[in-house]
Amino acid sequence: MKNMLDKTDQVMLNILQNSLPLSVQPYKDIAQELGIEEDEVLKRIARLKSEGLIRRIGGIMNSSKLGFSSTLCAMSVPEDRIEATAELINQMTGVTHNYLREHHYNVWFTLTVRSQAEVKKQLKELEEVSGLKVISMPASKVYKINVSFDMEKQNEL
């Protein structure tokens, strides 16, 4: 941990992740729960954002319920073409994650776009431009999506 979190930070982070009130003044409600002033909640959140611990506060959507199609893709890219290929992928609309991984398939990215047809079109274009095969692995079943961390039990995992 880059910076020490005090008990109030820890409790606040858990509330922010798991039970952020849907109210007109959510930070005031959190302040009351923590027994501090609203201003202090706002200051603490601003600090944790500037330190990089909090990425953002908002919603995570279910892309398929919004009518979008998403898939996990992988490519086997020769060493000397990795940079150019990664750059090409990064520029595609709807690519949110793109990583180099230790495997024969070494470049992995996620694509979320408006339709199945758009997925096909974009991947076909990528194959044409790169001259490399792209494998597409859409999810057929979701067992878990949970991106919250218990900040009060840092040392108990």
Add this chain to the structure above:
Amino acid sequence: MNYDEIDAKIIQMLQGDLPLTSRPFAQLAQSLELSDFEILDRIRLLQDKGIIRRWGAVLRHQQAGYRFNAMVAWQVDADKADKCGEIMAGVKEISHCYLREVPADFNYVLFTMIHARDEQELAAIIAKVSDLTGLQDYAVLKSTREFKKVSMQYF
């Protein structure tokens, strides 16, 4: 579709970062000529419909102390996939678990994202999951470089 143009505007705000002000919905409410209450009601409805999957702060897991993360993909017979997927979902160090359609030359269909604080812990978690599920054949896909990681912008 299950949402209208006003919902799309609300989603556009919620996919980003909520303003850090006392009344974070006020600005959007004013621009849509709605009340804060009406915005909140719509957000609740979007949650009920499952369009908003989760609501709250999103942390950077590296900053949260989880520096050793790996995508681990598991080979599993079709008739055991659900049972194993449910077991994996119950493991707290696993944040994501999906069954995926894969090509024949990549035979690992159950995908998990595992978060650990060091390499040793990662190995221990993988061993634990292997024990719990009885699955022996898996690929550890450690990321060595991040080219891109952004939140999805739908609208």
